[in-house]
Amino acid sequence: MGDTSISPTPRRANSALWHGLLITLFGIAAEFFYFLRLPPPINHVLPWINLLVPVFGLIYLFIGLARAFGKPAVYRGKIWGSGVTVIAILLLAGNVVLFRHTRDVPKSAHAPQVGQHLSEFTLPDSSGQQTSLSQLFAASVDGSQPKAVLLVFYRGYW
Amino acid sequence: MSANLRRKAGYTFTFLSDPKLEVIRRYDLLHVAGGPDGHDISRPAEFLVDRSGTVRWENFTEDVRVRPRAEEMLAAARNIP
Numbered sequence: 001m002g003d004t005s006i007s008p009t010p011r012r013a014n015s016a017l018w019h020g021l022l023i024t025l026f027g028i029a030a031e032f033f034y035f036l037r038l039p040p041p042i043n044h045v046l047p048w049i050n051l052l053v054p055v056f057g058l059i060y061l062f063i064g065l066a067r068a069f070g071k072p073a074v075y076r077g078k079i080w081g082s083g084v085t086v087i088a089i090l091l092l093a094g095n096v097v098l099f100r101h102t103r104d105v106p107k108s109a110h111a112p113q114v115g116q117h118l119s120e121f122t123l124p125d126s127s128g129q130q131t132s133l134s135q136l137f138a139a140s141v142d143g144s145q146p147k148a149v150l151l152v153f154y155r156g157y158w
Numbered sequence: 159m160s161a162n163l164r165r166k167a168g169y170t171f172t173f174l175s176d177p178k179l180e181v182i183r184r185y186d187l188l189h190v191a192g193g194p195d196g197h198d199i200s201r202p203a204e205f206l207v208d209r210s211g212t213v214r215w216e217n218f219t220e221d222v223r224v225r226p227r228a229e230e231m232l233a234a235a236r237n238i239p
Contacts, residue, residue, distance in 0.1 A: 103221050111216075112205065112213050116213050131174060
């Protein structure tokens with residue numbers, strides 16, 4: 001004969017939702033960890049972390065929502081829990097799209113391998129002057145000549 | 159564009175331009191339609207080359223967000239006699 005809308009015990013905080021919120025916030029912050037210049041192997045695993053953290057957050061959030069909607073007399077958080085869950089779903093979806101885009105990199109199976117010899121090339125520098133690979137070895141910064149040259153190919157549209 | 163960036167950022171290293179994707183193609187680094195508006199661009203790649211023109215170290219990332227650290231490249235350079 002109990003009237004559940006007038007409950008003498010106060011509602012509990014929904015810890016699963018709070019965990020889910022913290023994990024989701026961490027997931028948002030983790031998008032920017034690339035700028036921290038973390039060392040390997042952490043930097044190699046970062047794309048996977050960006051993918052998995054929102055999944056963990058959503059597990060907690062769904063548990064929390066099940067409690068909030070299943071036992072509203074006991075657990076809070078139907079509204080804010082739902083809001084955070086929507087954000088977490090968007091974060092996960094965004095990360096899936098981003099993950100597929102950033103890993104869309106050609107195989108380059110025929111690129112020069114370690115031990116192979118690079119053929120000479122000549123390309124213009126930023127002042128328009130033709131520069132060859134061997135000329136890069138002739139250039140000296142502090143009076144001595146370089147023992148190696150680092151060629152960095154980048155995606156080149158900025 | 160690179161000349162401006164170079165000046166503003168104070169870079170001292172050499173920027174080279176490969177507008178016809180000549181060297182990019184030769185080294186099999188072409189990323190067809192990889193750029194905005196569907197432009198062909200290079201994929202990211204780094205080669206450490208010694209005076210004889212031999213590749214001593216290289217890096218091909220699987221994810222464009224993951225880049226080699228300077229420490230890795232410098233360590234490889236120190237190994238060259």
